[in-house]
Amino acid sequence: MTKIAAAQVKELRDKTGVGMMDAKKALVETNGDMDAAVDYLREKGVSKAAKKADRIxxxxxxxxxxxxxxxxxxxxxxxxxxxxxxxxxxxxxxxxxxxxxxxxxxxxxxxxxxxxxxxxxxxxxxxxxxxxxxxxxxxxxxxxxKNDNQVFGDYEHMGGRIAVLTLLEGTDEEVARNIAMHIAAINPKYVTREEVSQDERDHELAVLTEQAKNEGKPANIVEKMVQGRLSKWLAEISLVDQPYVKNPDVTVGQYLKEQGATITNFVRYEVGEGIQRRQENFAEEVQNQLKK
CATH class of the missing domain: 3.30.479.20 (Elongation factor Ts, dimerisation domain)
Known part of the structure; x- marks a missing residue:
C-alpha cells in the first residue's frame, strides 16, 4: 500500500474542503494520485458537501x-x-x-x-x-x-439554543439545575471574582478611568469612583455575586450557602457566539438582479 504523507492529506483537504479521514481514504484508494483522489471524492458525492465549506x-x-x-x-x-x-x-x-x-x-x-x-x-x-x-x-x-459527592446540573434553553452544564458539591440535582438556569439567563463569565485575571482587571480599570476623566470628575475623586465601578463590574461577571434570577433579593452565593452547596465549575454554550454571521442586504441583491 502506498504510504500517504501528512502533507498530501493537507493538500487534498485544502483543495476540496473535506475532512481529514475522507482525504486520507481518497489518497489511499488512488495510491496517492492527487487528481484521481479529487475525482474519487466527487464520485463518492463528498465534493457536494465540500462545495458548502465556505458557507457560514x-x-x-x-x-x-x-x-x-x-x-x-x-x-x-x-x-x-x-x-x-x-x-x-x-x-x-x-x-x-x-x-x-x-x-x-x-x-x-x-x-x-x-x-x-x-x-x-x-x-x-x-x-x-x-x-x-x-x-x-x-x-x-x-x-x-465528578465524584460520588458531587452532582451535575444541566439546562437547555429554547431547545438547545443555549446549553449549560454545572458541577456542584453538597447538594442535589434540583439546586444544580437551578444554577444552570441562572447561568443560561444571566451569562456570568466566572464563578468568583478571584478568577478574573489581572490583565483583564487592568484593562477594565483603564477604560473606567478614562470614562471618569471624560465625565469631568475632579482628580481627587476619580480613583475612588473608579474602584467602586470596578467592584460593580466584577460583581456583574462573577456568578456568586450576581442577584439570583429566581430571587433577586439574594445573590447566587447566598442561595448556595442556604442550600449548603458550593459550585466547582460550569460550562455555558450559546449557539453561534463569536461567529461572524454573513449580513444579507436584500435590497442591494434585488438591485443587482435588476441590472443584469
Missing part, C-alpha cells in the same frame, strides 16, 4: 449528555435555524455528545476521528451535510467528570 454555519444546537459520573456538552452548527429543528440533525447532535461523554477525546480533531455509525464523527457529519443540504460543523465540546 452559525445556527444549530448545543446539547448536554450525562452518564453517571461523566457529562459532556457540545455545539454542532448548521447554516439555518430551520435545520436545527430537523430530526436527523437533532439525533446527530445527541449521538455526538453521547460519544464525547463515553470516549473522552483530548481535542476537537481527535473527536472527529471517534467511531460513529459505519465510520467516524467526521464522516457522519459529512453524510448529514450531503443529505440535509447545509454545511454542518462540530464546533466545540467540553467533558466533565
Amino acid at each position: 454555519a452559525a445556527e444549530g444546537l448545543a446539547h448536554v449528555s450525562i452518564d453517571g459520573n461523566v457529562a459532556a456538552i457540545a455545539e454542532i452548527n448548521s447554516e439555518t435555524d430551520f435545520v436545527a429543528k430537523n430530526e436527523q440533525f437533532q439525533k446527530l447532535v445527541t449521538d455526538i455528545t453521547d460519544i464525547i461523554a463515553s470516549e473522552n477525546p483530548k481535542d476537537i480533531e481527535e473527536a472527529h476521528s471517534l467511531k460513529m455509525g459505519e465510520g467516524d464523527i467526521s464522516s457522519e457529519i459529512l453524510n448529514a451535510t450531503t443529505k440535509i443540504g447545509e454545511k454542518i460543523t462540530f464546533r466545540r465540546f467540553a467533558r466533565v467528570e
